[in-house]
Amino acid sequence: MVAWKSFVVTAALGIALAGCKQQSREAAAPVPAATVKAIPIKEFMGHVMEFSAESAWKWQGWTNDQSGEKSLFPKNEAEWEQAESASLTVAELTRLLLQPDLRMNGKDWDARVLEAHAAATEMAKAAEAHDEDALFKAGSRLDEACTACHHAYAPNLEGPATS
Ligand code: HEC
Secondary structure, eight states, rough: HHHHHHHHHHHHHHHHHHHHHHHHHHOOOOOOOSSSSSOOHHHHIIIIHHHHHHHTTTTSEEEEEETTTOSSSSSSHHHHHHHOOOHHHHHHHHHHHTTTTTTTOOOOHHHHHHHHHHHHHHHHHHTTTTTHHHHHHHHHHHHHHHHHHHHHOTTOOTTTTOO
């Protein structure tokens, strides 16, 4: 008898919960992408693009310290994975530059975005292949793509972004 009662309660609860789920699924109308505002391009570049590009570039090249020259390239599977993920993040971010919120008027804006996208994608492929030379080459290509667009669309930028 007790068991029967608890079955009824459980079943009733189950039905109530199922109803709840059903309701919330119906209530969730799609949010038009345009209602979620983008941050201004200056903020996007300084905080989002630069941050992500640095996370990708940090896995390539060499530094010098007291013990001599040190390679920055990934040393194990987990690090190669990070280099690939950071590169793919940059690639995906470049696509936002084609959205109306961030897109700037200019005949070669889209082409410059596509070049940055291609360079970041090339970095990701090089990381996936664990290819240091290819990663370094693609990293320079990305750097040139950033710089070229800055020369054309933000000529007053100072510092490494235009160097
Ligand atoms: C398609 C063009 C374009 C590409 C590609 C591009 N940028 Fe920019 N970037 C801009 C413009 C335009 C500005 C100036 C924004 C402003 O000040 O209004 C800018 C500004 C910046 C700034 C300065 C932000 C500040 O606080 O003043 C940084 C840093 C930056 N970009 C980093 C990058 C990096 C890193 C890349 C490549 C991974 C990149 N950008 C690729 C167009 C581009």
